[in-house]
Amino acid sequence: MAGLLAFLLTSLVLGFVAWKLVGLYIDRAVSTAELAAGLCGILGWLSLLALTWGTPWGYGIFGLTLAGAASLPWAGRRLDGLARRRLWEQDLEECRRALEFDPNNWGAYERMGEIYEQMGRWDEAIETYQRVLALKGVDAGLTSRLNHLLKKKRLREAGLVECHHCGAEVPQGTSACPQCGGFL
Numbered sequence: 001m002a003g004l005l006a007f008l009l010t011s012l013v014l015g016f017v018a019w020k021l022v023g024l025y026i027d028r029a030v031s032t033a034e035l036a037a038g039l040c041g042i043l044g045w046l047s048l049l050a051l052t053w054g055t056p057w058g059y060g061i062f063g064l065t066l067a068g069a070a071s072l073p074w075a076g077r078r079l080d081g082l083a084r085r086r087l088w089e090q091d092l093e094e095c096r097r098a099l100e101f102d103p104n105n106w107g108a109y110e111r112m113g114e115i116y117e118q119m120g121r122w123d124e125a126i127e128t129y130q131r132v133l134a135l136k137g138v139d140a141g142l143t144s145r146l147n148h149l150l151k152k153k154r155l156r157e158a159g160l161v162e163c164h165h166c167g168a169e170v171p172q173g174t175s176a177c178p179q180c181g182g183f184l
């Protein structure tokens with residue numbers, strides 16, 4: 001009975017991992033080969049547990065499964081972060097290919113700038129937005145976006161952050177804004 005419960009619990013944990021993997025595969029963040037390897041690993045782990053159950057090895061493997069279950073939220077966040085990064089890299093690659101075909105494709109540069117900005121690669125984002133403006137001409141939305149990014153970069157380099165209540169520039173790590181008293 002205890003064996004059956006442990007087995008069900010383990011299947012639940014491994015099922016969650018499999019579900020997560022399939023989700024990442026649908027988002028194209030995980031390749032077919034990686035999905036297959038992951039699912040084989042899960043099946044292998046489950047059969048290992050079934051084969052060793054009742055021996056000290058079985059308890060060890062069950063303990064490891066529980067430890068794995070406890071770290072699932074952390075592992076999930078990490079996997080999501082990696083997946084996002086990988087999708088950004090794929091998008092950048094597509095933009096580069098589009099630019100090889102047409103070096104004046106400002107749409108591709110604009111998309112690249114957005115990705116760089118999301119990745120925190122602000123210098124590259126700024127350079128790319130400037131290139132878009134040079135190719136495209138006037139674009140009020142993009143100009144304001146560029147100015148906002150330049151300001152964020154200047155603040156970061158000066159060790160400051162902007163109060164989101166009143167817009168005052170205060171040192172990083174301040175808990176309450178000295179201008180408006182707002183919680184930062």
Ligand SMILES: [Zn+2]
Pocket residue numbers: 163164165166167168177178179180181182
């Ligand atoms: Zn303030």
